[in-house]
Amino acid sequence: MLDFNFQKTLQRTDGSQFTLDIRLCTQAPRTVIMGASGSGKSLMLKAIAGLLTPTQGHIIVNGVPLFQAPDLNLSPQQRKLAYVFQDYALFPHLNVRQNIACGIQHGLFNPRKSSRDTEVEHWLTAMQLNAVAEQYPAHLSGGQRQRVALARALIARPSAILLDEPFSALDTQLRAQMRTELANWQYQLNLPMLLITHDPEDAAAFDAQIWHMDNGHLYSAPPSSSHYE
Numbered sequence: 001m002l003d004f005n006f007q008k009t010l011q012r013t014d015g016s017q018f019t020l021d022i023r024l025c026t027q028a029p030r031t032v033i034m035g036a037s038g039s040g041k042s043l044m045l046k047a048i049a050g051l052l053t054p055t056q057g058h059i060i061v062n063g064v065p066l067f068q069a070p071d072l073n074l075s076p077q078q079r080k081l082a083y084v085f086q087d088y089a090l091f092p093h094l095n096v097r098q099n100i101a102c103g104i105q106h107g108l109f110n111p112r113k114s115s116r117d118t119e120v121e122h123w124l125t126a127m128q129l130n131a132v133a134e135q136y137p138a139h140l141s142g143g144q145r146q147r148v149a150l151a152r153a154l155i156a157r158p159s160a161i162l163l164d165e166p167f168s169a170l171d172t173q174l175r176a177q178m179r180t181e182l183a184n185w186q187y188q189l190n191l192p193m194l195l196i197t198h199d200p201e202d203a204a205a206f207d208a209q210i211w212h213m214d215n216g217h218l219y220s221a222p223p224s225s226s227h228y229e
């Protein structure tokens with residue numbers, strides 16, 4: 001399902017280097033990567049999503065090569081992966097319906113306020129967002145924002161879903177509820193899910209295979225001094 005073996009060294013502005021050396025091969029439907037701040041979790045997701053090009057190696061999802069140095073490097077759009085960012089990255093000037101429509105409409109123009117698309121209406125209903133379809137992200141609760149981000153990601157019929165700390169903006173109660181909702185969606189759609197977090201409860205909630213990131217490397221057991229702050 002997920003077959004990653006890639007490396008990338010980045011030069012920090014202070015002259016030091018950070019090396020990402022990812023080796024992960026799993027058939028698990030749900031994979032959680034835990035790691036402290038700065039351990040390399042976001043860089044790993046960016047490389048998988050096609051936003052950062054590794055120096056060498058390969059990235060294969062569901063048997064489909066997305067990156068294979070030196071010849072193959074699919075664009076983020078070609079990879080057909082859903083990527084849900086920590087802050088959800090919603091478009092502030094577009095309402096909920098338009099934000100979701102962005103998942104299927106790529107191009108110069110924003111989806112029109114007046115347009116109605118069957119798929120968009122389906123996801124509005126599925127994510128219980130009908131009542132706020134005309135509202136803008138600034139007027140939504142954290143849970144609603146997260147559901148808009150998920151709907152926008154899932155409407156594109158991705159081959160896998162990548163989640164970067166998807167619950168960090170939510171309060172404790174909403175966090176528990178959204179974990180359950182996300183686990184249900186993952187199960188229903190049968191989409192391989194890769195989630196990165198520093199919260200052990202996220203890892204426990206998903207019945208997932210857990211990997212630990214430390215200084216750019218993945219391990220099956222937590223580092224001895226782990227605290228994941």
Ligand SMILES: Nc1ncnc2c1ncn2[C@@H]1O[C@H](COP(=O)(O)OP(=O)(O)OP(=O)(O)O)[C@@H](O)[C@H]1O
Pocket residue numbers: 010011012013018035036037038039040041042043044198
């Ligand atoms: N564009 C870049 N150029 C150079 N170094 C970078 C770049 N982006 C990140 N880094 C370095 O890579 C390391 C890992 O960063 P990354 O954002 O992947 O951490 P993280 O585990 O996702 O942290 P957090 O949980 O705080 O988001 C950091 O030490 C950071 O300084």
